[in-house]
Amino acid sequence: xMRFAIVLATVLSLACDxxxxxxxxxxxxxxxxxxxxEDGKTFYLVDDSTRNEPGGAIDGTVERIGWTEDFILVWxxxxxxxxxxxxxxxxxxxxxxxxxxxxxxxxPGFQILTAQEAWKALR
Numbered sequence: 001x002m003r004f005a006i007v008l009a010t011v012l013s014l015a016c017d018x019x020x021x022x023x024x025x026x027x028x029x030x031x032x033x034x035x036x037x038e039d040g041k042t043f044y045l046v047d048d049s050t051r052n053e054p055g056g057a058i059d060g061t062v063e064r065i066g067w068t069e070d071f072i073l074v075w076x077x078x079x080x081x082x083x084x085x086x087x088x089x090x091x092x093x094x095x096x097x098x099x100x101x102x103x104x105x106x107x108p109g110f111q112i113l114t115a116q117e118a119w120k121a122l123r
Contacts, residue, residue: 026122029067030090032057036119043115045074045088055079058086058094066112073102073112 025033031047035056044056045065055061060076060083067073072088076098084098096103113121 026119028065028090028118028122029069029072032072032088032090034062034065034115034118034122041116043119045072045076057088062115062118064112064114065118066106066110068107068110071107073104073106073110075112 024036024038025046026036028034028045033046035044035046035051036042037044043062045058045062046053046056050057055078058074058076059081060078062074063077063083064075065073067090070090072090074086074088075084076086077083078098082098084100085102086097086099087095087104089095
């Protein structure tokens with residue numbers, strides 16, 4: 001009986017999570033991942049605590065993104081709030097934003113990609 005309960009609990013937990021193997025996520029920096037939605041065109045920035053939240057970690061969709069191991073810059077289309085640039089420290093979370101302009105010095109050679117380009121680059 002106990003074995004049946006464990007199997008049932010496992011099956012139910014996998015059934016509730018549409019991507020239990022995290023195949024729709026690619027690591028960006030720190031705890032953050034770029035998640036591709038089912039339509040193949042919509043992207044979210046998520047971490048373990050925001051994976052199932054509407055809008056993920058930035059309360060919106062990723063339109064453009066650039067990153068290093070210590071810095072993430074995202075143009076987000078807001079779910080409820082304004083669109084704008086968000087600056088994240090991968091270890092601490094959101095540092096600033098959303099803002100209509102980039103208000104930080106970008107590292108030399110820093111690239112900002114569309115979400116689709118970033119998805120391909122993060123393979």
